[in-house]
Amino acid sequence: MGHGRSRPNTIDRRQFLQVSALGSSGALIGARRLLGLQTKSVSEPMFRLAPLKGVDFTLLNSPTPQKYLIETMPGGVALLDYNNDGLLDIFFVNGGHITSPMHPPFSFGRRDPRYWNRLYRQNKDGSFTDVTEQAGLASIGDMNYGMGVAVGDYDNDGFPDIYVTNYGRNVLYHNNGDGTFTDVTAKAGVAAGGWSVSAGFLDYDNDGKLDLFVTRYLDWSVEKSKACGSLEPTYCPPGEFPPIANILYHNRGDSTFEDVSMSSGIGAKKGHGLGVAFADYDLDGYTDIFVTMDVVEQFLFHNNGDGTFTECAFDSGAALANSGKMLSGMGVVFQDYDNDGLPDVLVTQLPHEPYVVFHNDGKGSFSARELETGFGAISGSTGGWGVGLEDFDNDGWKDVFIVQSHVFDNVHKYDSSLHYREPPLLALNHNGHFERADAGSDVPVAARGAAFGDLNNDGWMDVVTTALGEQPQLYLNRGGRLHWLTITLHGKRSNRDGYGARVKVNGQVRFATATGSYLSSNDKRLHFGLGSADAADVEVFWPSGIHQTARGVRADQFIVVEEAAET
Amino acid sequence: MIHVLLLLCMLLQATSAENSLPPEVRTLLQSGSDAESRSDLDGAISAFRKATDLAPTAAIAFLRLGDAYMKKHDYAAAIRPLKRAAELDPDSLVVHRLLGYALLTEGYASEAIPHLELVHEYGALGVAQLQAGQPAEAVASLQAALAKSPNDPDLLYYLSRAGDEMSAESLDKLLSAFPDSARAHQAKGRTFYQMKMYPQALQEYEKAILLRPDLPGLRLELGQVYAATSEWAKAEQQLRTEVELQPGSAEAAYRLGDALLQQGKMEGAIEELRRSDTLRPNMPETLYALGKASAASNPQAAEKALNRVLAMEKETQLAGAAYFVLAGIHRKQGKTELAAREMQEFRRLQALNTPQP
Numbered sequence: 001m002g003h004g005r006s007r008p009n010t011i012d013r014r015q016f017l018q019v020s021a022l023g024s025s026g027a028l029i030g031a032r033r034l035l036g037l038q039t040k041s042v043s044e045p046m047f048r049l050a051p052l053k054g055v056d057f058t059l060l061n062s063p064t065p066q067k068y069l070i071e072t073m074p075g076g077v078a079l080l081d082y083n084n085d086g087l088l089d090i091f092f093v094n095g096g097h098i099t100s101p102m103h104p105p106f107s108f109g110r111r112d113p114r115y116w117n118r119l120y121r122q123n124k125d126g127s128f129t130d131v132t133e134q135a136g137l138a139s140i141g142d143m144n145y146g147m148g149v150a151v152g153d154y155d156n157d158g159f160p161d162i163y164v165t166n167y168g169r170n171v172l173y174h175n176n177g178d179g180t181f182t183d184v185t186a187k188a189g190v191a192a193g194g195w196s197v198s199a200g201f202l203d204y205d206n207d208g209k210l211d212l213f214v215t216r217y218l219d220w221s222v223e224k225s226k227a228c229g230s231l232e233p234t235y236c237p238p239g240e241f242p243p244i245a246n247i248l249y250h251n252r253g254d255s256t257f258e259d260v261s262m263s264s265g266i267g268a269k270k271g272h273g274l275g276v277a278f279a280d281y282d283l284d285g286y287t288d289i290f291v292t293m294d295v296v297e298q299f300l301f302h303n304n305g306d307g308t309f310t311e312c313a314f315d316s317g318a319a320l321a322n323s324g325k326m327l328s329g330m331g332v333v334f335q336d337y338d339n340d341g342l343p344d345v346l347v348t349q350l351p352h353e354p355y356v357v358f359h360n361d362g363k364g365s366f367s368a369r370e371l372e373t374g375f376g377a378i379s380g381s382t383g384g385w386g387v388g389l390e391d392f393d394n395d396g397w398k399d400v401f402i403v404q405s406h407v408f409d410n411v412h413k414y415d416s417s418l419h420y421r422e423p424p425l426l427a428l429n430h431n432g433h434f435e436r437a438d439a440g441s442d443v444p445v446a447a448r449g450a451a452f453g454d455l456n457n458d459g460w461m462d463v464v465t466t467a468l469g470e471q472p473q474l475y476l477n478r479g480g481r482l483h484w485l486t487i488t489l490h491g492k493r494s495n496r497d498g499y500g501a502r503v504k505v506n507g508q509v510r511f512a513t514a515t516g517s518y519l520s521s522n523d524k525r526l527h528f529g530l531g532s533a534d535a536a537d538v539e540v541f542w543p544s545g546i547h548q549t550a551r552g553v554r555a556d557q558f559i560v561v562e563e564a565a566e567t
Numbered sequence: 568m569i570h571v572l573l574l575l576c577m578l579l580q581a582t583s584a585e586n587s588l589p590p591e592v593r594t595l596l597q598s599g600s601d602a603e604s605r606s607d608l609d610g611a612i613s614a615f616r617k618a619t620d621l622a623p624t625a626a627i628a629f630l631r632l633g634d635a636y637m638k639k640h641d642y643a644a645a646i647r648p649l650k651r652a653a654e655l656d657p658d659s660l661v662v663h664r665l666l667g668y669a670l671l672t673e674g675y676a677s678e679a680i681p682h683l684e685l686v687h688e689y690g691a692l693g694v695a696q697l698q699a700g701q702p703a704e705a706v707a708s709l710q711a712a713l714a715k716s717p718n719d720p721d722l723l724y725y726l727s728r729a730g731d732e733m734s735a736e737s738l739d740k741l742l743s744a745f746p747d748s749a750r751a752h753q754a755k756g757r758t759f760y761q762m763k764m765y766p767q768a769l770q771e772y773e774k775a776i777l778l779r780p781d782l783p784g785l786r787l788e789l790g791q792v793y794a795a796t797s798e799w800a801k802a803e804q805q806l807r808t809e810v811e812l813q814p815g816s817a818e819a820a821y822r823l824g825d826a827l828l829q830q831g832k833m834e835g836a837i838e839e840l841r842r843s844d845t846l847r848p849n850m851p852e853t854l855y856a857l858g859k860a861s862a863a864s865n866p867q868a869a870e871k872a873l874n875r876v877l878a879m880e881k882e883t884q885l886a887g888a889a890y891f892v893l894a895g896i897h898r899k900q901g902k903t904e905l906a907a908r909e910m911q912e913f914r915r916l917q918a919l920n921t922p923q924p
Binding site: 314315317320322323324351352354361363365367368369371372373374375376377379380381415416417433 | 763764765766767795796797798799800828829830831833859863887888891892894895898899901903907910913914917
């Protein structure tokens with residue numbers, strides 16, 4: 001791993017307009033290029049499976065013959081810099097222990113260190129140190145079976161906080177800024193309950209404070225559990241259990257949250273929610289919410305700008321696949337794949353139907369374009385979970401990486417053409433059309449979570465994935481010759497993380513968010529591939545309404561954009 | 568209905584036969600009939616049995632006894648007196664009818680066949696033949712029965728079963744006589760495909776193609792296996808060869824067009840789908856696929872194709888799917904009200920065609 005901390009440039013408004021050229025990793029990259037290092041030949045795969053040195057985490061889901069549905073759904077991974085040392089750290093959500101069968105009182109054995117969630121701090125040499133216990137993140141409570149993770153600085157103190165979803169009670173960990181966290185769930189009032197899946201921080205009312213959205217899957221409990229299947233027991237489809245509403249928490253600004261699910265309209269629609277992603281799809285300045293739904297119509301919550309949302313997926317053309325069929329929606333990403341400036345939606349789902357691309361046609365409407373974009377050719381025989389739309393080859397077009405697996409661990413007995421374990425799918429974006437590429441591993445795993453970020457700060461996006469019963473995998477980008485720019489937002493009037501900002505670089509647009517994929521939280525920095533361009537024009541549209549621009553920003557560096565006091 | 572006709576016929580014949588019997592036997596038969604009319608079947612059986620004891624060569628007495636047992640649904644007990652009646656009066660169609668049904672009901676299908684043949688009871692005969700392992704004969708009999716009662720669900724069900732059996736029988740013959748022939752592998756491939764055992768189906772089709780690379784239909788079927796597993800590039804490859812082998816096949820052109828459509832190769836898809844539409848016009852599936860393929864590049868052509876679907880398909884799932892694609896086209900054109908109406912139609916037809924749990 002080509003480590004060595006690249007200290008980001010901090011650009012305030014005045015400097016930003018003048019374009020900073022202070023020390024960056026660009027010189028290092030240039031030197032490597034001259035020496036012929038870190039350049040990728042055409043035949044080489046994009047990634048190599050690299051060891052996560054010092055990481056001994058195994059995602060324990062405890063599969064049982066009773067086929068408790070929660071067993072097949074965890075677990076998330078987050079890439080975050082919890083100690084602000086410039087290196088991405090990794091947080092893993094574990095499942096829990098399930099006895100066969102379970103008897104009340106139900107416990108998931110989370111006090112046992114094997115079932116802890118884990119936080120690994122990245123060291124300067126690229127290795128990791130397990131800091132779970134010293135960070136105060138050890139046991140999350142015996143009654144909680146782990147699912148996903150969201151990361152955001154909800155109190156704007158400059159340190160990322162962690163929210164963990166569970167079957168049971170969700171937990172909000174406040175980052176104390178000294179390497180430790182405190183469980184503030186009770187005070188914050190964000191425990192939710194039932195079966196939460198994915199979550200994400202967003203500022204839906206642009207008040208500068210991060211709110212919290214939580215998807216919930218089913219009205220399910222251990223007591224209500226049952227197995228399905230005609231040949232042998234397997235996990236039941238979601239329709240066997242009642243639907244349930246998602247949750248929206250509004251940040252009051254005093255470290256407490258208010259459940260506004262009903263008053264906002266979010267709670268009015270029940271479904272089988274799994275993934276969630278945010279973007280302002282109609283460019284009205286307010287963050288909208290897309291929730292993937294399992295075998296019901298997808299949900300697109302349009303933010304009305306007055307604290308309420310209208311679910312409009314069906315009328316907007318973003319509820320159903322190109323075939324008019326319902327999706328078994330799981331992972332989701334809400335970014336612009338075709339560089340038309342409007343965020344599109346990509347949804348992963350179970351096999352026999354391709355992954356779905358909802359193209360944003362503008363004026364609030366979408367069209368399902370899985371066939372036109374090539375997903376019909378590269379998917380359909382696999383199930384997809386975690387997903388990222390990132391420019392892995394830095395050519396200026398966002399590519400797709402999807403971790404894959406089926407829900408059923410015995411799916412081959414029902415359909416011999418399907419497999420429980422699958423290798424990931426990497427598809428490179430050629431002017432809006434995706435073509436399969438070598439992901440660097442054909443090792444099949446029962447993958448679930450995937451988080452995307454530049455783990456070694458070399459300007460090339462990497463992937464960390466989770467798999468049931470297995471250790472996590474690091475897909476380390478081999479790098480190449482093309483240019484890049486990575487931007488960290490520092491909100492002032494807007495929320496500290498800058499979530500909700502729209503950032504435009506050389507015509508490409510990214511919506512600032514760490515939320516997307518499945519159960520996971522990505523590197524919050526915004527990465528842009530610049531192709532052969534060695535400089536970039538940058539525009540930031542902050543949630544506060546402030547608009548900043550800069551021309552000729554030198555490529556191959558990490559920069560920080562601080563929100564100006566005014567436009 | 569059949570039973571009512573049988574009874575009427577039987578009563579007419581019985582009246583004339585009874586006149587030649589001794590008075591005490593006639594009294595017992597009358598007493599049995601009275602008991603039957605009071606729904607006292609046990610009383611009727613007792614009276615008819617006494618009549619058979621008093622007149623052991625009177626076919627009518629055995630017939631009435633057998634019929635009483637059948638009314639009591641005791642078909643096993645009915646067989647013996649009916650067989651005796653048939654011995655005594657081999658020309659009695661009523662006896663053969665009842666005996667045929669009694670034997671068939673009790674599972675003696677082979678034994679029932681000659682009796683049912685004699686009375687041209689084609690429906691029951693077909694069932695007996697099917698159960699006796701004579702599917703080809705069963706198909707003929709059931710078709711004859713359906714000619715008289717074309718909408719009889721029982722007859723339709725048994726005919727479909729007989730067709731399946733016949734197909735299985737032919738397959739068995741093919742596999743035992745020519746186990747390594749291309750057709751045998753094709754047949755096995757088809758079976759595996761129907762059982763969703765796609766890897767096995769692929770193997771069989773590949774073997775068949777190796778033996779008979781020029782055999783029309785093989786690649787069409789292999790292409791469908793690849794399509795079922797979403798391996799569209801491989802499906803395209805096979806279907807292209809099939810189209811070369813069968814340039815006049817509308818199905819091959821349609822399937823190739825669909826494989827191209829699934830891969831987003833819209834121009835090629837449109838070309839093949841149009842060709843299919845020319846070879847065999849007004850196939851709703853072809854027109855629907857043509858509408859989907861044309862939606863982005865030529866919305867007018869797409870609308871035309873989809874409206875042709877709607878002209879043929881009224882309340883079907885395919886009609887719903889056509890509305891869905893039309894709504895997408897119109898939404899993109901800014902015709903939001905029209906799109907909303909089409910989405911409502913889509914939703915209505917979706918609900919109409921989705922089986923309720």
